[in-house]
Amino acid sequence: MKELFTNPEIEIYKLTCADVVCTSLVDYDDGGDMGYEDPDAPNYDF
């Protein structure tokens, strides 16, 4: 066991799955509140 693991306050962060990338980082674009409802939002029908 390496020294790093003897310190309980330090934990290697193993990222093995793509979906956790970015989620710890700042400087994202704000996409807004998905719960917000705009009664006047425009409509488009395909």
Place this chain on the structure above:
Amino acid sequence: MKKLTASIIAGALMISAMGINAFAAEAAQPSIKVYGNAVPSSGETTFSVKLTDFSAVKGMKLEIASDAGLKLTDVSGDIVEAGNYKVTDNKITIVDVTNNVGTANITVAAKASTDIVDSAEITVKADLAQNGKSLYAEGTYNLVNGKVAVKTAAATQKVEKAEDLKEETGYFIPYGSLGYTENGVFKAIDKNDDGSFSASNFPTDLGSLSYNKYKLPANKIMTFGQGESEKVKGAYQFGTYALEKAGTKFGTMCIAGQWTEFVEYFKNNKNMTEGEMLSAIYKAYIEKIDGHKYVNMTCNGGANKIRVYVVENQKQMWSSNEARQFALQITNVKNEEYAAAGYALNNGTAVFSDTVQYLNNK
């Protein structure tokens, strides 16, 4: 953890042709398109190849190939008969001499291996016979790429020497893919402009670190991951990596609501792939948004509904002179589906990531 999307990038459709100009001007142009599934499945999945307006084609040889990360296991469908096809690990060959194929759906079963992160290319090669002696020339029929979503085991790379950890040509390693927590705080290993990672903040136990690398697609932009924010409960982020030369402006389009139904409707009723659908949705958004937060969109006679958000990129998590990494964060997600794809604006046209990230919060 919610489901995530991984996707398969489609390859170009290459045609060997000897040929005579193909179809009369008044005839509908034959079309071959590869369609993925709207929702990723784990490991094993299916995708389809759809032929339309094939009445004038007298016979064909189709080769549907995948790269090493995706094994093709079976094929079925309208022109698949006993003895006219062959399945090997990464290629399916179908020979059909039937004269009356108007529309045909071919379903291919596939199994992802563990040595890909989230994408594998699909390449289709077609020889279409005009008669017994000649093939139709390239460009005389419509060829559209497709993709399939699979959830695979991530291909983790071990770090052996910090100095060796650098992006290879044609690949990228996202900033944040490599890091550790200290006192409960995530610390990403610093990423330099040249794609290398700074040894100055590597932890002592280098060998315990792993990371994911991604193959940069031909269109130079990829939305590679999504997940719940570790900082904001109930917030989700969609991460995109793009080369600066992909466009002049960048952003992320997020679709909330009945994503699956929209993809199926566009496939079955409009003969449009997921990528074509994204472009159509973006065009409708630009036409309608007029200062609002989102645009409501419907299809299937109003039965299926989505809300569309387009957010221009303002902040980068990491950037150099040649590339940028950014993410869209959404909050207060409802019990519905979400899909997001990064885009680059190039001469006013939005070029979307071939990979769409999917969140099933239903």
